[in-house]
Amino acid sequence: MNIFYAISEWKQGRNDKKLLEMKELGKCPDCNGRGYILTISSLYIPSFESIFDCPGCNASGQYKDWENAANENIIH
Structure with a gap:
C-alpha cells in the first residue's frame, strides 16, 4: 500500500507544481x-482532428x- 501512497503523493506534487508555474x-x-x-484522432499516426475552446478558461488562456x-x- 505504501507504493500507492507514494505514487499519489508524487502526482499531487506534480499537479501543485504545474498550478504554481501556470499561476x-x-x-x-x-x-x-x-x-x-x-x-488526437489516432494513437499510431497522430493527427489533430478537432480543436475545442478550453472549457477551463472559456477560451481566454488566462489563469x-x-x-x-x-x-x-x-460554489455551485
Whole structure:
C-alpha cells in the first residue's frame, strides 16, 4: 500500500507544481495558455482532428479566468 501512497503523493506534487508555474505565468493550466484544446484522432499516426475552446478558461488562456471558473464550480 505504501507504493500507492507514494505514487499519489508524487502526482499531487506534480499537479501543485504545474498550478504554481501556470499561476506565475498567468496562463490557464488546462490549455497551457493557448485558449484551445486539441484532440488526437489516432494513437499510431497522430493527427489533430478537432480543436475545442478550453472549457477551463472559456477560451481566454488566462489563469485568472480559469481560477474564477474553478471557484464558480465549487460554489455551485
